[in-house]
Amino acid sequence: MIVYPLWHVSHQNEAGDDSSTVHIDESGVFCDEADGDDVKLLGIYSTLERVEERVRQARLLPGFRDEPECFYFDACKLDEDHWSEGFVRVPPGV
Numbered sequence: 247m248i249v250y251p252l253w254h255v256s257h258q259n260e261a262g263d264d265s266s267t268v269h270i271d272e273s274g275v276f277c278d279e280a281d282g283d284d285v286k287l288l289g290i291y292s293t294l295e296r297v298e299e300r301v302r303q304a305r306l307l308p309g310f311r312d313e314p315e316c317f318y319f320d321a322c323k324l325d326e327d328h329w330s331e332g333f334v335r336v337p338p339g340v
Contacts, residue, residue, distance in 0.1 A: 250291045252300055252319045254310055256284040288317075 288304060291297045301317050304310040310317075 247292075247324045248321050249324060250294060250297045250319045250321055252288045252291060252297050252317060254286045254288060254304065254313070255316045255318070256286070256309060256313060257316065258283055291319075 288300055291300065297319050304317070305314045
């Protein structure tokens with residue numbers, strides 16, 4: 247079964263020469279939690295139509311309406327493993 251997790255990024259990062267906040271880059275919605283970006287899971291939906299309806303609703307709410315283009319989702323298979331290789335922690339300043 248395919249499901250669609252829907253996320254929103256509230257940006258806190260300062261980037262670029264003019265210290266403007268980066269919302270979207272060439273890869274899509276930009277997110278850097280180390281810079282203070284706040285990622286929220288709005289829900290996991292069974293269809294793209296339900297994702298689109300939730301985005302329409304959320305864009306009317308405080309906070310979400312301030313960054314209306316900062317929603318993202320991806321299709322995921324249920325019972326499929328992610329991060330199967332583990333991860334490495336990188337100390338700050340390295």
